[in-house]
Amino acid sequence: MKKFTPTAMVLGLLLFLSGCGATATRGKAPTTLKEGLNRHFHIGTALNHHHLHGTDTKGLEIVKEQFSAIVAENCMKSMYLQPKEGEFFFGDADKFVEFGERNSMHITGHTLIWHSQAPGWLFTDDAGNDVSPEVLKKRMRNHIHTVVSRYKGRVKGWDVVNEAILDNGEYRDSKFYQILGEEFIPLAFQYAYEADPDAELYYNDYNEWHVGKRDAIIKMANSLRERGIRIDGIGMQGHVGMNYPSIGDYKAAIDAYANAGLKVMVTEFEVSILPHPGRRVSSNIADTEAYRNEIDPYREGLPDSARIAWEERMLDFFSLFIESSDKLTRVTLWGVTDGDSWKNNFPVRGRTDYPLLFDREYNAKPVVQKIIELGRTNK
Numbered sequence: 001m002k003k004f005t006p007t008a009m010v011l012g013l014l015l016f017l018s019g020c021g022a023t024a025t026r027g028k029a030p031t032t033l034k035e036g037l038n039r040h041f042h043i044g045t046a047l048n049h050h051h052l053h054g055t056d057t058k059g060l061e062i063v064k065e066q067f068s069a070i071v072a073e074n075c076m077k078s079m080y081l082q083p084k085e086g087e088f089f090f091g092d093a094d095k096f097v098e099f100g101e102r103n104s105m106h107i108t109g110h111t112l113i114w115h116s117q118a119p120g121w122l123f124t125d126d127a128g129n130d131v132s133p134e135v136l137k138k139r140m141r142n143h144i145h146t147v148v149s150r151y152k153g154r155v156k157g158w159d160v161v162n163e164a165i166l167d168n169g170e171y172r173d174s175k176f177y178q179i180l181g182e183e184f185i186p187l188a189f190q191y192a193y194e195a196d197p198d199a200e201l202y203y204n205d206y207n208e209w210h211v212g213k214r215d216a217i218i219k220m221a222n223s224l225r226e227r228g229i230r231i232d233g234i235g236m237q238g239h240v241g242m243n244y245p246s247i248g249d250y251k252a253a254i255d256a257y258a259n260a261g262l263k264v265m266v267t268e269f270e271v272s273i274l275p276h277p278g279r280r281v282s283s284n285i286a287d288t289e290a291y292r293n294e295i296d297p298y299r300e301g302l303p304d305s306a307r308i309a310w311e312e313r314m315l316d317f318f319s320l321f322i323e324s325s326d327k328l329t330r331v332t333l334w335g336v337t338d339g340d341s342w343k344n345n346f347p348v349r350g351r352t353d354y355p356l357l358f359d360r361e362y363n364a365k366p367v368v369q370k371i372i373e374l375g376r377t378n379k
């Protein structure tokens with residue numbers, strides 16, 4: 001029979017104890033979103049001005065405790081980063097990246113090229129006329145190189161181009177498109193790649209379940225890859241409501257992007273409970289509507305029936321996300337509490353919406369525990 005030396009016995013004891021530790025950790029039920037979901041995908045949120053300036057400390061505590069990924073709601077948009085040509089303002093974006101690093105979070109940069117929240121000077125000359133294609137290319141290149149190289153190795157992925165394709169699959173008639181045609185997209189991806197070859201590069205959009213839009217996005221991504229230009233994934237914003245889209249359509253879009261060999265992430269998720277008043281459901285921030293009392297039904301609070309319906313809708317989406325977790329790398333909520341949400345002011349200013357996972361008093365809604373449980377018990 002083999003004899004145990006004292007050293008082997010000590011080693012054995014240590015192994016036994018570490019095994020007990022592992023079992024204890026495995027057995028402990030997750031209590032936060034990131035504990036419940038991180039084996040499926042990163043769970044993220046958007047940081048706003050109040051988070052970055054320390055005036056919403058309760059919100060920040062929730063971010064640290066619950067989420068493993070962050071994106072900047074506004075401070076990395078070009079009108080804030082470069083309000084005048086050559087004059088960059090990095091104060092807030094630096095705070096955003098430092099916060100993510102201090103808390104070991106996955107950091108996404110949003111967004112380099114977008115028709116909205118871009119400074120007017122980008123497209124015009126001193127006389128107010130459109131600049132030439134060569135000048136716009138130079139300005140795009142300088143903006144992208146300056147921003148991406150500043151955060152090289154720190155920001156893990158960039159929403160390089162945002163919202164360039166319409167629901168019917170046509171290109172948006174933006175200034176970028178008017179001056180450069182479709183070519184502005186490959187150029188933006190190429191410039192981002194040059195500045196940080198290790199960063200992941202994404203195309204991001206809303207209503208990305210529309211078949212025409214979906215197919216056009218895949219076609220665009222394929223044409224980039226055929227030309228040897230890097231594109232890693234598709235960000236599906238996910239500004240959904242109670243009736244749009246169907247879970248089936250959303251799933252079909254996730255599957256289509258994944259089957260095209262692209263990473264997929266849900267990047268700006270929330271479930272608005274309010275009726276969408278427009279003729280077309282859109283998240284283009286210019287498509288606004290006038291306030292009317294009858295389209296703001298929950299000013300005084302949510303009745304139980306609405307609360308239950310909203311929770312079911314949220315859980316239907318998270319069930320889909322978890323079921324699709326082999327295709328999704330990240331699910332990011334567009335804000336922390338209901339009070340933060342842009343949906344209180346879009347597409348109608350001054351309504352009261354309830355689209356996020358934490359209420360206006362910073363309490364986790366009951367759905368949070370249910371999502372954690374879904375994450376723990378599935379696949």
Ligand code: XIL
Nearest residue numbers: 073074162206237268283284285342
């Ligand atoms: C929104 C912000 O949440 C608002 O604070 C801002 O006033 C307008 O932009 N699609 C996007 C996001 O890609 O950047 C937008 O964010 C929402 C729609």
